[in-house]
Amino acid sequence: MNYFSSDFKLGILGGGQLGKMMLYSTRKFDITTHVMDASDEAPCKIACNHFTLGDLMDFDAVYNFGKHVDLLTFEIENVNVDALEKLEKEGIKVYPSSKTLRTIQNKATQKLFYRDHRIPTSDFTRFAYISEIEDAIENGGLEFPFVWKASQFGYDGNGVKIVRSLCDLEGLPKGECIAEDLVPFKNELAVIVARNQQGEVKTYPVVEMEFHPEANQVEYVICPARISNHVAEKARTVAMNVSKAFNHVGLLAVEMFQTENDEILVNEVAPRPHNSGHQTIEASYTSQFEQHIRAILNLPLGKTDSKVGGIMVNLVGDEAYTGPVVYKNIETIMELEGVTPHIYGKKQTRPFRKMGHVTIVNEDINEARQIAEVVKNTIKVISE
Amino acid sequence: MNYFSSDFKLGILGGGQLGKMMLYSTRKFDITTHVMDASDEAPCKIACNHFTLGDLMDFDAVYNFGKHVDLLTFEIENVNVDALEKLEKEGIKVYPSSKTLRTIQNKATQKLFYRDHRIPTSDFTRFAYISEIEDAIENGGLEFPFVWKASQFGYDGNGVKIVRSLCDLEGLPKGECIAEDLVPFKNELAVIVARNQQGEVKTYPVVEMEFHPEANQVEYVICPARISNHVAEKARTVAMNVSKAFNHVGLLAVEMFQTENDEILVNEVAPRPHNSGHQTIEASYTSQFEQHIRAILNLPLGKTDSKVGGIMVNLVGDEAYTGPVVYKNIETIMELEGVTPHIYGKKQTRPFRKMGHVTIVNEDINEARQIAEVVKNTIKVISE
Numbered sequence: 118m119n120y121f122s123s124d125f126k127l128g129i130l131g132g133g134q135l136g137k138m139m140l141y142s143t144r145k146f147d148i149t150t151h152v153m154d155a156s157d158e159a160p161c162k163i164a165c166n167h168f169t170l171g172d173l174m175d176f177d178a179v180y181n182f183g184k185h186v187d188l189l190t191f192e193i194e195n196v197n198v199d200a201l202e203k204l205e206k207e208g209i210k211v212y213p214s215s216k217t218l219r220t221i222q223n224k225a226t227q228k229l230f231y232r233d234h235r236i237p238t239s240d241f242t243r244f245a246y247i248s249e250i251e252d253a254i255e256n257g258g259l260e261f262p263f264v265w266k267a268s269q270f271g272y273d274g275n276g277v278k279i280v281r282s283l284c285d286l287e288g289l290p291k292g293e294c295i296a297e298d299l300v301p302f303k304n305e306l307a308v309i310v311a312r313n314q315q316g317e318v319k320t321y322p323v324v325e326m327e328f329h330p331e332a333n334q335v336e337y338v339i340c341p342a343r344i345s346n347h348v349a350e351k352a353r354t355v356a357m358n359v360s361k362a363f364n365h366v367g368l369l370a371v372e373m374f375q376t377e378n379d380e381i382l383v384n385e386v387a388p389r390p391h392n393s394g395h396q397t398i399e400a401s402y403t404s405q406f407e408q409h410i411r412a413i414l415n416l417p418l419g420k421t422d423s424k425v426g427g428i429m430v431n432l433v434g435d436e437a438y439t440g441p442v443v444y445k446n447i448e449t450i451m452e453l454e455g456v457t458p459h460i461y462g463k464k465q466t467r468p469f470r471k472m473g474h475v476t477i478v479n480e481d482i483n484e485a486r487q488i489a490e491v492v493k494n495t496i497k498v499i500s501e
Numbered sequence: 502m503n504y505f506s507s508d509f510k511l512g513i514l515g516g517g518q519l520g521k522m523m524l525y526s527t528r529k530f531d532i533t534t535h536v537m538d539a540s541d542e543a544p545c546k547i548a549c550n551h552f553t554l555g556d557l558m559d560f561d562a563v564y565n566f567g568k569h570v571d572l573l574t575f576e577i578e579n580v581n582v583d584a585l586e587k588l589e590k591e592g593i594k595v596y597p598s599s600k601t602l603r604t605i606q607n608k609a610t611q612k613l614f615y616r617d618h619r620i621p622t623s624d625f626t627r628f629a630y631i632s633e634i635e636d637a638i639e640n641g642g643l644e645f646p647f648v649w650k651a652s653q654f655g656y657d658g659n660g661v662k663i664v665r666s667l668c669d670l671e672g673l674p675k676g677e678c679i680a681e682d683l684v685p686f687k688n689e690l691a692v693i694v695a696r697n698q699q700g701e702v703k704t705y706p707v708v709e710m711e712f713h714p715e716a717n718q719v720e721y722v723i724c725p726a727r728i729s730n731h732v733a734e735k736a737r738t739v740a741m742n743v744s745k746a747f748n749h750v751g752l753l754a755v756e757m758f759q760t761e762n763d764e765i766l767v768n769e770v771a772p773r774p775h776n777s778g779h780q781t782i783e784a785s786y787t788s789q790f791e792q793h794i795r796a797i798l799n800l801p802l803g804k805t806d807s808k809v810g811g812i813m814v815n816l817v818g819d820e821a822y823t824g825p826v827v828y829k830n831i832e833t834i835m836e837l838e839g840v841t842p843h844i845y846g847k848k849q850t851r852p853f854r855k856m857g858h859v860t861i862v863n864e865d866i867n868e869a870r871q872i873a874e875v876v877k878n879t880i881k882v883i884s885e
Contacts, residue, residue: 119827121828121831123848137528141528144547144548145843146842146843147845147857163547163549163550164524164528164548165547166547402838402839402862403841407841411835416835417836419841420838424809425808443505443506448801451795451800451803452801454786454804455804456803457529457791459529460505460530461531462531464507473531478786
């Protein structure tokens with residue numbers, strides 16, 4: 118299949134900011150793109166060749182969209198996986214595969230997959246209903262504290278809760294969930310892995326994620342992670358093994374914990390470009406977005422080394438504001454060396470809404486971290 | 502003026518590949534863009550917010566387009582400059598200015614400007630008609646060889662000719678032109694300079710241009726140029742002075758010769774992002790396209806240092822082919838480290854047509870040069 122031919126059509130399910138950044142690469146390669154999203158204001162509407170309005174969870178919408186392209190990918194996990202499976206049977210290439218997505222979409226099956234493939238992850242128990250958790254507590258099969266996770270549809274801090282007592286279970290969704298061991302950890306890490314159809318696989322340098330204490334969102338994404346080479350290699354090896362275990366095609370973001378004993382435990386994965394990889398645009402030889410395109414089109418993978426250290430700061434709506442967005446002091450931060458903002462294009466801000474990010478690159482990661490803090494304390498996402 | 506507000510409209514005259522690459526930056530910053538081009542297949546049609554079909558040399562078309570935006574720039578010199586001037590008088594910001602463009606559009610006035618501002622450039626004489634050249638030869642006022650240049654509308658090797666005898670004048674356009682001294686040189690260099698409204702000015706590292714002997718097109722653009730620091734500093738200073746002399750706002754590409762005596766002579770300038778700056782996308786802290794946007798919006802300029810060495814190879818149509826384009830061996834070159842192609846999106850190839858470019862980045866510029874040669878000898882722009 119000649120991907121650079123104008124007859125070739127790449128379909129992308131989801132038209133959000135991840136898709137928007139994928140389109141930087143498809144525009145560069147002049148690859149014809151069809152995008153579907155439920156919103157008429159989807160960022161991808163501009164910069165794709167053909168935009169379709171449609172519900173990504175609707176079987177018919179996804180199936181009909183996929184029938185009109187040669188190869189299909191997605192920038193979000195919440196898509197109708199049955200439609201993907203049918204498309205695969207009918208000869209449309211879908212990468213990553215419906216099988217992989219089905220496994221990942223459900224946190225319980227995801228954890229079971231790791232267990233089955235001997236991928237290190239925290240111990241856990243699966244429950245069909247949250248009421249079973251209470252039973253398990255009573256009969257001593259489960260102890261506080263633990264991490265409750267909804268099996269499906271959690272995103273960015275929702276659907277995950279540390280449970281220290283029965284009260285903490287109140288108000289949580291009643292359905293399928295898992296209870297994971299609450300493992301003390303030194304660092305939250307992520308490794309992005311790319312793998313193409315031929316099985317060529319490359320990992321990116323490890324990123325370190327510093328979290329906001331309350332909102333459970335990442336504050337700084339730091340690459341390279343400030344950890345030992347030994348731990349970094351371990352993390353990259355684990356990530357590679359996860360990708361291989363899935364026979365993954367495309368990008369896979371593997372989020373992990375570095376325990377107090379320097380063990381690596383997989384937390385969860387995302388089968389697509391990921392927030393932790395945004396700094397690759399400026400810092401790496403190959404951006405994660407270009408890499409995903411290379412991987413799914415079975416092109417040779419690009420070099421994953423970093424050119425320079427990179428830190429990403431998320432731009433989230435200030436907690437005190439809702440309304441038409443204003444990026445206060447954005448000009449000021451653009452004076453700082455190696456700093457560039459990415460504005461996703463959402464018109465309305467609200468507390469903690471992901472509105473963009475700022476990347477800070479520097480030969481010295483510690484200097485980058487200092488500048489990143491200035492950025493974080495200077496730019497405000499508000500409304501006037 | 503709040504450029505990040507959705508009320509703000511940036512107008513770009515010209516929708517070709519330079520504009521296409523400017524749109525990478527405007528999409529990143531979510532800046533609303535209006536683009537005008539005469540072709541319905543202009544690369545910018547995708548990725549701008551609003552596209553207008555129109556003749557860039559037509560007064561009314563340019564004027565009416567400009568009235569609907571807040572700030573206007575251009576990616577090509579061949580635009581109606583009278584319309585720009587009128588727009589400026591009516592309060593539309595135009596950067597670079599109509600005055601600068603008018604001076605640059607005509608090679609004779611451009612050379613006179615250098616002379617008036619004591620910018621080093623080769624000696625020259627201006628002629629209203631080519632017949633005057635013959636008179637000058639006869640009366641001893643002009644000697645062979647010299648470089649004939651049409652005052653207007655030369656592009657990429659056309660409108661320039663080395664004249665060694667009267668025969669060489671045959672078939673050339675009859676109108677206004679200049680005859681320049683043919684100065685022996687060691688290197689052809691270029692420096693890209695950015696300057697914003699506040700007068701903040703930054704130069705990029707010097708690039709060295711290796712030319713194809715016959716077609717008079719650049720083969721390799723190498724950054725940093727393999728010259729001494731002393732000459733590099735001189736070149737950057739000259740470039741900065743040119744930008745200041747114009748009170749330039751935006752990007753200016755200054756093409757120069759390094760003479761046998763290591764003097765710097767300005768050849769010509771382009772008041773926009775330039776082919777010699779494409780490697781900045783992957784190699785520099787700030788791509789020339791982002792820099793142009795920062796400059797014209799009076800945002801702080803970004804760091805112009807290189808992260809890594811960068812070499813650009815132009816992808817031009819093979820001389821033996823005309824027809825629907827095929828990029829033969831493009832997958833093969835993508836295996837090479839640090840190599841990424843840019844495909845402009847023209848559907849038809851013909852001999853020497855600029856179809857794209859390939860950038861090779863590497864910490865070591867000599868290794869980059871070797872890889873670039875492999876790229877050049879491997880990828881072919883043909884038709885099947």
